[in-house]
Amino acid sequence: MADDKEDWINSVMGSLAGSERAQPSGKLFARIEREIAAPTAKVLNLRQRWFAAAAVGLVLVLNAYTVSLYLQGGATTGTESVSDQQTEESIISNYRLYDL
Amino acid sequence: MELIRLIAAGDRQAFQLLYDQFSDRVYNTALSYAQDIQLAEEITQDVFTRIYRSAGKFQGRSGLSTWIYRITVNAALDQVKRRRKYRLFQFGGPERELPDFEHPGVLLENREHSKLLFRAIDSLPANQKTAFILSFVEELPRQEVADIMELSLKAVESLLQRAKKNLREKLEKWYPGRRN
Numbered sequence: 001m002a003d004d005k006e007d008w009i010n011s012v013m014g015s016l017a018g019s020e021r022a023q024p025s026g027k028l029f030a031r032i033e034r035e036i037a038a039p040t041a042k043v044l045n046l047r048q049r050w051f052a053a054a055a056v057g058l059v060l061v062l063n064a065y066t067v068s069l070y071l072q073g074g075a076t077t078g079t080e081s082v083s084d085q086q087t088e089e090s091i092i093s094n095y096r097l098y099d100l
Numbered sequence: 101m102e103l104i105r106l107i108a109a110g111d112r113q114a115f116q117l118l119y120d121q122f123s124d125r126v127y128n129t130a131l132s133y134a135q136d137i138q139l140a141e142e143i144t145q146d147v148f149t150r151i152y153r154s155a156g157k158f159q160g161r162s163g164l165s166t167w168i169y170r171i172t173v174n175a176a177l178d179q180v181k182r183r184r185k186y187r188l189f190q191f192g193g194p195e196r197e198l199p200d201f202e203h204p205g206v207l208l209e210n211r212e213h214s215k216l217l218f219r220a221i222d223s224l225p226a227n228q229k230t231a232f233i234l235s236f237v238e239e240l241p242r243q244e245v246a247d248i249m250e251l252s253l254k255a256v257e258s259l260l261q262r263a264k265k266n267l268r269e270k271l272e273k274w275y276p277g278r279r280n
Contacts, residue, residue, distance in 0.1 A: 009271045012220075013264075015213035016237060020205040024127040024141055029119055032148045033112070 101160050108156040115152055122165075123148070125238070126172045128205075132233040133176035135201035135218055139183065146175045162247060169240075169248045173230055220270040228263035231256055 106114035123144065130143035150171050158167060200215040221229060227249070234245040235256075246256045 004277060005272065005275050008275055008277075009268055012213040012216050012271050013267065015210040015217050016203075016206060017210070018207050019203065019210075019214075021124045021128050022131055022137075022204040024123055024144055028123070028141055028144060029116065032119070032145050032152075035145065035149050036152045 101164070104155050104158045104160075104164065107152060108158075115148075118151070119148060122168050125165075126168065129169065129172045129233065129238055130176050131203065132218075132221070132237045133180050133229070134183075135222060137204070139179060143172070143176050143179050146179070147172050150175065163244075166244060166247045169234070169238075169244075170250075173234075173248065177226055177230070216271065216274060217267070220267045220274075223270055224263055224266055228259050228266065231259035232263040232267070235260055 103114050103118055107118060126147050127140055127144045130140040130147070131137070134140045134143060147168070151168065158164075162170075201218045202211060203214055203218065206214040221232060224232065230249060231245060234240050234248060235242065240248075242253055242256055246253045249256060251259075
């Protein structure tokens with residue numbers, strides 16, 4: 001019984017004896033030629049990817065800062081400052097505007 | 101070396117010559133890993149594309165055959181790993197078994213046994229699988245296997261011993277006369 005099992009295992013282990021090499025498809029070389037003729041996409045290395053990410057980050061930060069400045073400037077619209085009022089009075093008196 | 105130099109210079113005839121010399125070796129090695137004809141052809145395509153694109157980097161420190169086998173082993177292991185991940189993702193659980201692989205070159209009377217052997221080979225860890233495929237399927241000399249795997253001869257012999265032991269243990273479980 002044990003011998004049968006060993007013989008069977010040996011037979012399986014030796015089942016590739018006498019095998020021939022398989023051949024790939026005849027069209028495979030043409031496929032390879034098409035692939036090597038196709039332009040390759042440039043792949044960025046890690047350092048280049050970090051630079052790209054840092055540049056995008058900087059643009060986003062600058063944009064956010066600009067937007068926040070714009071929003072702050074818009075919050076003061078409608079309430080004139082004291083100096084603005086003084087300037088307007090000065091213009092009116094200097095040029096005697098509204099004197100008809 | 102001359103052939104590689106010509107390929108690096110863009111000589112397509114030289115590349116065709118290299119393909120004619122090595123395609124069956126690359127394909128058969130790929131077949132042993134992939135156990136699927138279509139995937140083996142994809143691996144072969146990948147290997148020769150890599151060879152063409154990196155021909156300029158070949159410095160001749162190893163033999164041409166060793167270099168090509170090394171690229172083949174790496175490409176095959178990458179593809180097989182990718183396929184396993186894809187199947188794990190697709191089925192969401194333990195890997196489904198591959199259908200039994202019928203190697204097209206195996207003798208008819210050995211077909212059933214060879215299916216079991218390939219199934220057992222597929223279960224080996226990567227290093228043992230590589231050592232076994234290169235030594236017993238590709239029938240390369242041990243020293244060349246060591247050069248391809250960048251290991252010592254002793255390390256390769258050790259891998260082969262463990263591979264054969266694991267294969268036999270697997271086959272023992274599948275012995276048809278085994279009582280459950």
